[in-house]
Amino acid sequence: MTHSPTPDDVRNALRAVIDPLTGQDVITAGLISGIAIKEGKAGFLITIDPRQQAARAPLQPACEKAVAGVSGITDVTAVLTAQAAPGDPLPQGGVGPERARAQWNLSPVENVQRILAISSGKGGVGKSTVATGLALALAAQGLRVGLLDLDLYGPSLPRMMGLHDKPALREQRLVPPLAHGVQCLSMGLLMEGAAVVRGPIITKTLQQMLRGTWWGAEGQPLDVLVVDLPPGTGDIQLSLAQAAPLAYNHGGALLVTTPQMVAVEDAHKAAQMWCKVHVPILGVVENMSWFDDPAGQRHALFGEGGGQALAEAFDLPLLAQLPMQPALRQEADDGRIDAARFAALAARLSSR
Numbered sequence: 001m002t003h004s005p006t007p008d009d010v011r012n013a014l015r016a017v018i019d020p021l022t023g024q025d026v027i028t029a030g031l032i033s034g035i036a037i038k039e040g041k042a043g044f045l046i047t048i049d050p051r052q053q054a055a056r057a058p059l060q061p062a063c064e065k066a067v068a069g070v071s072g073i074t075d076v077t078a079v080l081t082a083q084a085a086p087g088d089p090l091p092q093g094g095v096g097p098e099r100a101r102a103q104w105n106l107s108p109v110e111n112v113q114r115i116l117a118i119s120s121g122k123g124g125v126g127k128s129t130v131a132t133g134l135a136l137a138l139a140a141q142g143l144r145v146g147l148l149d150l151d152l153y154g155p156s157l158p159r160m161m162g163l164h165d166k167p168a169l170r171e172q173r174l175v176p177p178l179a180h181g182v183q184c185l186s187m188g189l190l191m192e193g194a195a196v197v198r199g200p201i202i203t204k205t206l207q208q209m210l211r212g213t214w215w216g217a218e219g220q221p222l223d224v225l226v227v228d229l230p231p232g233t234g235d236i237q238l239s240l241a242q243a244a245p246l247a248y249n250h251g252g253a254l255l256v257t258t259p260q261m262v263a264v265e266d267a268h269k270a271a272q273m274w275c276k277v278h279v280p281i282l283g284v285v286e287n288m289s290w291f292d293d294p295a296g297q298r299h300a301l302f303g304e305g306g307g308q309a310l311a312e313a314f315d316l317p318l319l320a321q322l323p324m325q326p327a328l329r330q331e332a333d334d335g336r337i338d339a340a341r342f343a344a345l346a347a348r349l350s351s352r
């Protein structure tokens, strides 16, 4: 008779996995809970402090591999979760007690190596333009790239990528349509009447778009998933931080601002939000930095130095300064942004 695996077998196998932060095995370190086995399928939780996600994210595949070796186990799902530590400061606004108690799923997203979230405090500073241009420029470097537009209230991806197709469904998962070689998914293509959608539905839709989607292809994961966010520090940003391992594999958030002080002040709030939810900020992109007129004269239409000041305030690199370019606006409207405009930014982000 074949031996039916027990939770103790799973526990014993997990004792071979060492937690890099404590040097203890994951069982002794108290990271594992909720071991369940049903018909050869094993599942359990790895619970960590959200601040430790970068260091501990590799535990998830390591634990799955260890348990997959247990005789009689045919399938393993380890979920890396985090809970805000008691007394942890959480962002103000939109964060009720339910949100504070919510579990964080920090398991890597299947077939996604790295996530770059494009954020800003103020609206209209160029997040969607930067997200789209960056995705195209990373793809032009030969990387496999996805672009996820989470701006429910003003989705830009369909227009900027020249995309009209709704994603298809295969085995209950979304199949993101391709545009210019980039896999694209937009809340705008999924939801109509978006303005009336409430928080819980947003979280559910976000889950589906992240983890219920065929990103990449068999054996060909996406190198980067670029996420375009709405402005501010609301539900969507926090839901993303809780639903995805942004810190995993050198991912994180970018802050887009114009040089103008009002934009920079708002960007400070966005930066503070990412710090509070322990998402690394990779750097600042200053957009609309200047305008060169046809006579070759340079005009600082929105002032000067805002991007640099923001970068210094949070000890971040200023990754790029992008001038106002009427041709870029036209390209965005036509759904064919020239990737070359974002090549230098893409190069800085991929050489880490």
Ligand SMILES: Nc1ncnc2c1ncn2[C@@H]1O[C@H](COP(=O)(O)OP(=O)(O)OP(=O)(O)O)[C@@H](O)[C@H]1O
Pocket: 120, 122, 123, 124, 125, 126, 127, 128, 129, 130, 151, 154, 156, 229, 230, 231, 287, 288, 322, 323, 324, 325, 326, 328, 329, 330, 332, 333
């Ligand atoms: N460097 C630039 N040169 C010229 N036009 C630009 C530039 N950056 C952005 N734009 C234009 O400015 C407008 C706002 O840009 P975009 O939609 O990317 O901003 P956003 O931050 O995503 O806005 P929202 O907060 O509404 O999502 C668009 O019409 C876009 O084409």
Ligand SMILES: [Mg+2]
Pocket: 127, 128, 129, 151, 154, 156, 228, 229, 230
């Ligand atoms: Mg936008």
